[in-house]
Amino acid sequence: MNPLLNKLQPYPFERLRQLFANVTPNPALPPISLGIGEPKHPTPDFIKHALTAGLGALAAYPATAGEQKLRQSFTDWLQTRYALALDPATQVLPVNGSREALFALAQTVVDASATPAPIVVSPNPFYQIYEGAALLAGAETYYVPSRADRNFAVDWDSVPDEVWARAQLVFVCSPGNPTGAVMPLDEWKKLFALSDRHGFVIASDECYSEIYFRDEPPLGGLEAAAKLGREDFKNLIALTSLSKRSNVPGLRSGFVAGDAAIIKKFLLYRTYHGSAMSGAVAAASIAAWGDEQHVVENRAQYRAKFAAVTPLLEPVLDVKLPDASFYLWAGVPAKWNGDDAAFARDLYAQYNVTVLPGSYLARDSGGVNPGRGRIRMALVAGTDECVAAANRIVQFIQSGQ
Template sequence: MARIDSLLRVDQLERIAVRIATKERAPTRAAEGIWETCSLEPPGDRVQAAHPHREMAVAAAVLGTARNRIRVRQLEQVDLPIADPKPRPRKGQIRTLGSKLKLQNPLIERKRPSGIGDNQTDMMDGADQRHRIPLGMEPAWTFAYTIPPTQDDPMNPDIGRLQPYPFERLAALKSGLIPPADRDHIALSIGEPKHPTPALVTDALIAHLHQLSVYPTTRGIPALRETIAAWLSKRFKLGSVDSTGTGALGIDPDTQILPVNGTREALFAFAQAVIDRSRDALVLMPNPFYQIYEGAAFLAGAQPRYLACDATNGFVPDFEAVDDATWRDCRLLYICSPGNPTGALLDHATYARLIALAHRHDFVIASDECYSELYLDEADPPLGLLQVSAAIGNAAFSRCIVFHSLSKRSNAPGLRSGFVAGDAELIRDFFAYRTYHGCAMPLPHQQASIAAWSDEAHVRENRRLYREKFDAVLEILGDALALAPPKAGFYLWPETPIPDTDFAARLFAEENLTVLPGRFLSRVVDGADPGMNRIRLALVPPLDECVDAAHRIRRCLERIQ
């Protein structure tokens, strides 16, 4: 018997779901099947889940409860059904599943599968249920919870909408697996740069540590904003700044630039400042995506709308397929070019169309460009939103905001330094928000950032190292996984010969190699999951480790085939 006295968090319900599905006897990764093989009906106050096995359907409904803005308070007694611990009978035998489900407040609908009694929908409020299920059948047990709203929860109910982070799901997938001890672990799962941070950055940081005694301002020091303005103007052909750094700036450092502590917090905070909670708002985003976009939408009281990025459209969203009603309800559009995890780039025509749509339908474009400086062709850097905006005559960058970071460009993820730039009115209001948010960048970090944005030599070397790793890995895996180098970024996004979660589990269990299953970065929409049966490989370790990892992947592929 489980006693629940307060609001259940998603992670608590996930643990319950794991116990339901596995009775704590199988690896935790078995629980992945609960929400991957069951269909949920979000959002709302009714969550439905279906699965051939009764206990899995209940587990999915419990899990779905936590993921769909439903507060599960006053669930005081729950006697959860568990998997039958007895050995599986031989074909033709009868298996009995026994369970009890007692929920004090929710109304539970149970629909029997065809072939077991009549097929009507019943209501039950705690009675024990036992059914004899022929082993060969595949019934579709369906359980739905309808949970009455509560009025006394002091927390923001939107917190309950947040989904488990990809690396939480990855940890669950690996739980219980024992990798071989005869080889070192290699992680290609996290996009954390491993190249050394340039000495010019660390030297500037150390030289200004005495400024820790000074409160920084939200707007940042003028020298930093001016350095960023010069970099933007030169890199994206704004104004008339030439290769020597001289000329007129194409962006105002005082009104159109704001330093931030890395793009992660800025991407999240921006949605809180721009979303109008008094109206139903959609936040459009690529799928797969950086999960901060989704979390930002949820906590701003908006509804995410996922735009598939699959191979049929070059791994960029098919914006032409978005109808006018969706654009009218859109308040914020997140785009990411170069894409994470695909490395795909948006072209000039797509940027121009999006800018026109933003003005026509009154929404804001938030362009995540943190991978913009990691491209393979030195003569062909990726376009940026502000660059196209200026080129088509939107020199004020109306409705356009870009996010840039030093984490990938300068191998400084721990510095937590980036900036937002664009529309002066949006920057003004975002600045007001951040004044209360209390997230000013420390002065030593600002000085180190000036050094980083002022130098391109270390960035070119960074790109050379990634090109070297792409070449080496593709030579080993290119034919085995039908891989081609991406346009930019440091990820590979190959298809897998077996389900992506199974492939990732085998790579860890058999080769001590961690990769990220694609479905952990995506959402199912209309029955389609653009991340399913793909994995993300982050080529961030040193060259020798990337080569070793590629050989391990190839060995695993040979065993599967």
């Protein structure tokens, strides 16, 4: 067996299952889960119809690079969303969801034979695929804290020069999971300068880009590069997905875009990896990327939901409306002494509400786990259910238990 598999830690939801293993939740209350970031809004009918209309494509092997019409739908969307003009032939590729692509990109980019050993830089807390992708590519992982005193911005300035010198890949998540923070242009400028100096690739995970609460949509990595005169997107790959934008997590559809030289190598890897997108999925994807009205309506649902829930929780939790994404990243009250796992376990036992301990989404770095004492709540269910969960959390905290 691959010995690198032994370096992987249990996934957060497996740790949550273990936490709850001997707990019997209050049977008088129906279960409400805010634990998993799985969109629950209905999939638009026009996407379903496009999928079934494309079933004839199942009779043929799909091209790994995707058909021209599919790639054109990506670049058309990038033009509409970010005013960017990318070449559909060389600067975009279809992927089977951003999770698959994040993992595969690390296998493409990292040179495990490098001396000293390569480093993959990750925000902390983080989406667990970053860590697994780095370890299975043969790299070490360096965790950069997202600091509460900086509105959960990643503290890139804290990374030592010797780490940057060994870095081959840097994961950026903006809007962030779990914090919802959006990286501003000056931070992108700083990261691009470091990439130019040390040669590392930046993977910009942007799967939450279309769920936001401000008037201005979140800045994207490619957009930031263009604003800074980096039209070739050197050493930059952006990854996005339809899962959250269009409520189709089961479609497993997204795309990557950016540096044509990296895209070329990534296509070579994917040709052998066997990760071509089904023609039926491609048909549904083209329809989804080509329509914005359902995205506007989806965003409005989240805005209404967060507007209803956040004020209920603010008096009892250290929480506020995020920049974007569908998570609330909340600090637990002082009486739990920073024990986010105990808070989650007791809440589940007494009020049958599931939240994810923040420490499960982070790693100890410099003796500190930046997720400790916080919980992640995914407001993915309907508004009534999320409000009911918020009211139970308020009762739980005020009960003094």
